[in-house]
Amino acid sequence: MALFTSRKQGKKVKVTFADGLLFVEKENGKQQAFPLEWYPALQNATEEELLDWDQTDKGIHFNALDVDVDLI
Template identity: 40%
Template structure:
């Protein structure tokens, strides 16, 4: 019987957006898509603010300097929303 390895530290490769979603491509080939409405600071941001992101650590988090917003990839995978 084959056993799948569980990724304990999922890592982002890239970040993009469509009209209402944050889309994160992971280094293992998966793609996460979550509603922007889960994160008020992102849903109210301009396109240029959204595009100004950087990866934290080895891609375990995403940071938007202009918005002072940080999201963890692991949190996105389990469905965490903003608490603000």
């Protein structure tokens, strides 16, 4: 999987994918990593699908895939 980063305008998190992991960096600099094997839809998604996300009250929602990733 290619390494790429997405920071949506007005969002307070940074989403990055690398080495089979989803990294979410919060505004305060704290970073969480999630294995993509936990989210098979993300693991098999296109770059376009991975870039189509919104921040929610609980975490990240990938719109095209209808996948939620809750942030602690």
